[in-house]
Amino acid sequence: MYRPAIAPIEMPVTERIARAGETLFLEGDPCDYVYELREGIARGVNFMASGERQISAFFFSGDQIGLPLGDRYRYTAEAVTELRYVLHSRSGWNEAFLRNCRDGGQFLQSIGAEQDPIFRRGIVIGRHGLLVRICAFLMVMIDRLPSDGSDFIFPLTQSDIGAYLATTPESVCRGFRQLREMGAIATPKRDRLRILDREMIESIASGADHWGI
């Protein structure tokens, strides 16, 4: 489990805002800037030649995305919710990274923090069975989602969840319904998620055939 941005980068920066749906950067563009998310949720999107759309990761407050591991961005980044973020120029980020390297031993963690959700999504969609995938997805999300008292703030459309899970919105809907009927979750509002039985979700995600006991 990776924690976001263990080593915050100190620079003179101005905070920016992106509206829901806005694009931060495009897959294939040169990595000129690193985006440090301060508030909100972003998605990494990849478009196939056929028009299929995949979401390769969701990113949260504290994450740094668009790190120059290659010279081009590997995904398009879009705001899911309104987003507060700051830009770091590639050269500025490199310098800060180097400074940071010399000081602590933790200097690679911020890279792991971007790569980890991508890795985990690969594992999630490699699982067999719709419910398993949905529950594995929930387990990945709920320790990053902001919470509103008893509920998580869950502003993802079922289309986005489908694009993340490599399934259809209809199937996502049916999966959520089943979890609701099993008493595992509740969705009091469209953008709220309440976890009623975390153990059941974990158990399903772990692939157990019989839930309970």
Next chain:
Amino acid sequence: MYRPAIAPIEMPVTERIARAGETLFLEGDPCDYVYELREGIARGVNFMASGERQISAFFFSGDQIGLPLGDRYRYTAEAVTELRYVLHSRSGWNEAFLRNCRDGGQFLQSIGAEQDPIFRRGIVIGRHGLLVRICAFLMVMIDRLPSDGSDFIFPLTQSDIGAYLATTPESVCRGFRQLREMGAIATPKRDRLRILDREMIESIASGADHWGI
């Protein structure tokens, strides 16, 4: 597209050998060593609690795997074929990395080289349709596979391919048969692969409905 190990790390090292099937390191173990592959193919494996097995990436000669982006390995690494490799201690690797950072601007590429195949696998298995996934897989592999004149050396079992593609060995077999019947590939021996019609494979991988034209 990432090239492996743009910045080879110079250190006093002794080359080691792993036999096919041997384990290099285990998921969850502390990242004490970086493994630099000199020859052969390795696989990154993840086991689910239920016993499912996923292959999250294949790695090739020139790749550095097990980089300390976190403090634990995220996958188990196993030799697919006999493997020549060298070990770098974490601290030694860190030092070399830092030295390397100061010199060139390319210093993050070796990290990208490990992350990229993982990322690409996520995209591949997010595609819809067996043939599409198989062809996307082939496109990812064939620019890393060693070649033997006209054929690629392709020592992967269909079980491994299935574990990579999140499908079954039987389905992999049927997919390959179909590609053979379409004249896209040939498999003269168990561990050889000949690409007869690369464009057809690309076209299928791109998601085109009608192949040809």
Next chain:
DNA sequence: CGGGGTCTTGATTTCATTCAAAAATGGTGG
């Protein structure tokens, strides 16, 4: 109070999985 997008639901179809068994392959030792 519309109206567009999202969510929900049902009926049907399609595709991959499963199960089972035979054939092929590669390796081993006699």
Next chain:
DNA sequence: CCACCATTTTTGAATGAAATCAAGACCCCG
């Protein structure tokens, strides 16, 4: 070189799960 073994590949038939197609309900926005 050949017989034998273990493993992998191949194939078929039946099953099952999710996609698709098509409508209707709901929600939030202006």
